[in-house]
Amino acid sequence: MLNKFENKNVDPNKLANQWLSKASVKPTKQRVKIAEYLVGNGKHKHITAEQLFDLCRAGDINVSLATVYNTLHCFCSAGLLSEVIVDANRKFFCTRVDDHPHFFWEDTGELTDAKIDNFQIKNLPQAPKGSKISKVDIIIRLSKEIE
Ligand SMILES: [Zn+2]
Numbered sequence: 001m002l003n004k005f006e007n008k009n010v011d012p013n014k015l016a017n018q019w020l021s022k023a024s025v026k027p028t029k030q031r032v033k034i035a036e037y038l039v040g041n042g043k044h045k046h047i048t049a050e051q052l053f054d055l056c057r058a059g060d061i062n063v064s065l066a067t068v069y070n071t072l073h074c075f076c077s078a079g080l081l082s083e084v085i086v087d088a089n090r091k092f093f094c095t096r097v098d099d100h101p102h103f104f105w106e107d108t109g110e111l112t113d114a115k116i117d118n119f120q121i122k123n124l125p126q127a128p129k130g131s132k133i134s135k136v137d138i139i140i141r142l143s144k145e146i147e
Pocket of ligand 1: 046094095100102
């Protein structure tokens with residue numbers, strides 16, 4: 001029996017091209033390939049540049065880590081991805097660009113969306129004079145419960 005989320009009609013190349021075109025990002029061969037790893041299965045993804053680089057190399061896409069970084073930053077600037085900084089050594093890229101909280105799983109180093117209905121951020125502190133709040137990141141750190 002087919003998993004209800006399985007969709008045999010998903011075309012990674014088509015999804016990647018549509019995703020790039022909605023932000024008017026020029027679909028170079030490398031960008032399309034990288035976009036296929038990000039949105040090619042039609043699901044949201046959280047990934048680090050290093051993880052994406054490893055996927056590219058495993059998939060025989062000849063890119064440097066610097067190119068992967070540049071491409072991810074280009075996608076962020078275009079509004080296609082959001083950056084989630086977990087700590088000084090760990091930055092994820094999320095394919096969801098609306099405000100949403102994240103779970104960081106300390107045991108596995110994974111980042112996932114924290115599902116919540118009607119998510120709202122209320123009663124934020126006043127921004128200091130001459131500044132404004134540009135973004136609020138919520139990362140909820142999870143560890144295994146000790147039984
Ligand atoms: Zn996310």
